[in-house]
Amino acid sequence: MGERIWTAALAVIGDEILSGRTQDKNVAQLASWLNVQGIRLAEVRIVPDVEGAIVEAVNALRARNDYLFTTGGIGPTHDDITVDAIAAALGVPVVVHPQARAALEDYYATRGGLTDARLRMARVPEGADLIPNRMSGAPGIRHGNIFILAGVPHIAAGMLDALTGSLEGGLPVLARTLGAWVAESEIADLLRHTERAHAGVSIGSYPFFREGRVGANFVVRATDQGMLDACADALLAALEAQGRAPVEGGI
Amino acid sequence: MGERIWTAALAVIGDEILSGRTQDKNVAQLASWLNVQGIRLAEVRIVPDVEGAIVEAVNALRARNDYLFTTGGIGPTHDDITVDAIAAALGVPVVVHPQARAALEDYYATRGGLTDARLRMARVPEGADLIPNRMSGAPGIRHGNIFILAGVPHIAAGMLDALTGSLEGGLPVLARTLGAWVAESEIADLLRHTERAHAGVSIGSYPFFREGRVGANFVVRATDQGMLDACADALLAALEAQGRAPVEGGI
Numbered sequence: 001m002g003e004r005i006w007t008a009a010l011a012v013i014g015d016e017i018l019s020g021r022t023q024d025k026n027v028a029q030l031a032s033w034l035n036v037q038g039i040r041l042a043e044v045r046i047v048p049d050v051e052g053a054i055v056e057a058v059n060a061l062r063a064r065n066d067y068l069f070t071t072g073g074i075g076p077t078h079d080d081i082t083v084d085a086i087a088a089a090l091g092v093p094v095v096v097h098p099q100a101r102a103a104l105e106d107y108y109a110t111r112g113g114l115t116d117a118r119l120r121m122a123r124v125p126e127g128a129d130l131i132p133n134r135m136s137g138a139p140g141i142r143h144g145n146i147f148i149l150a151g152v153p154h155i156a157a158g159m160l161d162a163l164t165g166s167l168e169g170g171l172p173v174l175a176r177t178l179g180a181w182v183a184e185s186e187i188a189d190l191l192r193h194t195e196r197a198h199a200g201v202s203i204g205s206y207p208f209f210r211e212g213r214v215g216a217n218f219v220v221r222a223t224d225q226g227m228l229d230a231c232a233d234a235l236l237a238a239l240e241a242q243g244r245a246p247v248e249g250g251i
Numbered sequence: 252m253g254e255r256i257w258t259a260a261l262a263v264i265g266d267e268i269l270s271g272r273t274q275d276k277n278v279a280q281l282a283s284w285l286n287v288q289g290i291r292l293a294e295v296r297i298v299p300d301v302e303g304a305i306v307e308a309v310n311a312l313r314a315r316n317d318y319l320f321t322t323g324g325i326g327p328t329h330d331d332i333t334v335d336a337i338a339a340a341l342g343v344p345v346v347v348h349p350q351a352r353a354a355l356e357d358y359y360a361t362r363g364g365l366t367d368a369r370l371r372m373a374r375v376p377e378g379a380d381l382i383p384n385r386m387s388g389a390p391g392i393r394h395g396n397i398f399i400l401a402g403v404p405h406i407a408a409g410m411l412d413a414l415t416g417s418l419e420g421g422l423p424v425l426a427r428t429l430g431a432w433v434a435e436s437e438i439a440d441l442l443r444h445t446e447r448a449h450a451g452v453s454i455g456s457y458p459f460f461r462e463g464r465v466g467a468n469f470v471v472r473a474t475d476q477g478m479l480d481a482c483a484d485a486l487l488a489a490l491e492a493q494g495r496a497p498v499e500g501g502i
Contacts, residue, residue, distance in 0.1 A: 012295075015453070015455055016455055016457055016470070017278065017279075017282075017295075018278075018282055018291075018292045018293070018294075018295070019282055019286065019292070019424075019426075019455075019470075019472070020278075020279045020280070020281075020282030020283035020285075020286060020292070021455075021457075021470060022279075022457070023276070023278075023279045024275070024278060024279075025274070027268065027269075027271075027274075027275060027297065028268075028271045028273075028274045028275075029271070030271075031268075031269055031270055031271030032271035034271075035270065035271060040269075041269045041270070041271070042269070042299065043269075043296065043297065043298055043299070043304065044263075044268075044269070044295075044296065044297035045294065045295065045296050045297075046278065046294065046295035046296075046297075047294055048293065048294070053294070075435060075436075075456070075458060076435060076436035076439045077435050077436075077439045077442055077443070077456040078439065078442055078443035078446060078454075078456075079453075079454075079455055079456060111434070112434075112437065115436065115437070115439075116440075117436045117437075117439030117440060118436040120439075121436075136460075152458070152459075173270075175270075183362070183363075184326060184327060184328050185326075185327035185328075185366065185368045185369040185372075186363065186366070186368075188327045188328045188329065188366075188368030188371075189367075189368060191328055191329055192328070192329035195329060202266075202330075203329075203330075204266055204267055204270075204272075204330055205326070205328040205329075205330060206267060206272075206273070207326060207403070208403075209387075219267070219270075219272060221270070
């Protein structure tokens with residue numbers, strides 16, 4: 001209790017998400033990774049490939065979170081403007097990072113050579129470090145507490161993997177899921193009372209309709225294992241007492 | 252050209268998205284639906300089940316878009332606070348909508364009756380109309396240009412279906428997709444020049460790695476069919492001239 005909560009925000013940059021062409025996968029992927037680092041994903045904004053929109057989101061989000069991640073817009077084509085927009089938000093120039101240039105020269109040595117377009121991927125906001133990318137040539141970028149990742153989910157995943165354990169965070173959030181074949185509206189009072197009786201614990205209720213029946217999963221979350229178990233066990237017992245046959249692990 | 256562009260924003264409300272537990276599907280679903288209505292999804296924010304965060308997002312987004320949609324947080328449980336937060340943002344009280352109450356009474360007549368928890372789903376910001384929900388008892392809510400939808404994707408889809416054709420918009424955005432087995436970095440200049448030569452048309456480039464080879468799809472977008480075709484045909488011809496064997500419809 002009373003421990004510091006570390007937060008992160010994510011700016012998803014990309015017309016392809018806002019047009020509905022591409023289903024974003026980076027929100028869920030980053031959220032799960034952050035949980036393990038003891039950092040909470042506090043807010044997400046999805047913005048188009050427009051410099052003003054990116055600058056506004058970056059400045060709003062970095063001002064009130066410990067960390068800011070961005071995904072998308074770091075490739076070689078004309079619609080990849082993330083680096084320029086973040087440099088503008090920070091008020092620093094864009095420079096070619098010598099190590100990124102070397103990595104790209106190496107990567108493209110057997111792939112047609114380093115063209116001007118490819119060299120774009122070595123550009124960083126001045127003062128940045130690189131985040132290794134084992135999947136393809138272009139690295140991710142770290143500037144202070146801003147982490148600039150690729151938009152392609154498996155490349156972003158590799159960059160997160162390279163960052164694992166390097167960010168300061170709090171206690172990881174622990175969770176237990178219980179499920180029952182019950183309409184959540186029938187046990188709304190029980191959920192509310194159980195949550196209120198256990199400070200520091202939250203209960204989320206997620207209804208579903210499956211095999212012709214209604215049910216719900218209840219996710220109990222806390223950073224303290226004892227508090228988590230006390231609340232989840234109380235909910236389990238109360239559901240059993242009502243004849244709801246709860247399922248540990250969810251349905 | 253110079254025609255009015257109609258925009259919408261989406262506030263996704265839900266701890267389950269920010270925790271990584273649930274993969275959002277409403278962004279892509281709403282974006283695709285809006286395209287057909289001639290409305291552009293301009294920005295998305297994902298916020299937790301916290302009243303202050305919802306109020307801030309709702310007020311920021313509705314101030315600068317023609318329409319605001321929200322998904323999530325309209326169920327019967329303690330973590331469903333969307334209606335209260337939007338009423339607070341609008342500065343109006345929460346009232347029970349008689350038609351929503353009647354719909355819920357009807358729906359729950361054979362399902363255990365209308366409890367206090369279920370009656371929560373009849374609450375709306377004062378002055379609101381209902382959006383029909385054929386899937387389950389609780390309706391969606393319309394308050395001026397704000398549309399409050401369910402978080403469960405197939406229920407949200409039904410509500411969008413009920414709204415089809417009822418929102419004023421501009422010309423639908425048309426798109427053609429071309430694909431080629433080429434690294435986007437090799438044709439970045441070609442893409443930039445082609446886009447510049449065709450005002451009112453945008454080209455998005457989406458690389459992929461598949462079957463051991465790199466490729467990219469190029470999405471050409473415009474509201475005018477003639478302009479769209481002129482640009483897409485020019486890109487097709489240029490790719491062919493370079494021996495890139497483009498594929499209409501994308502790879």
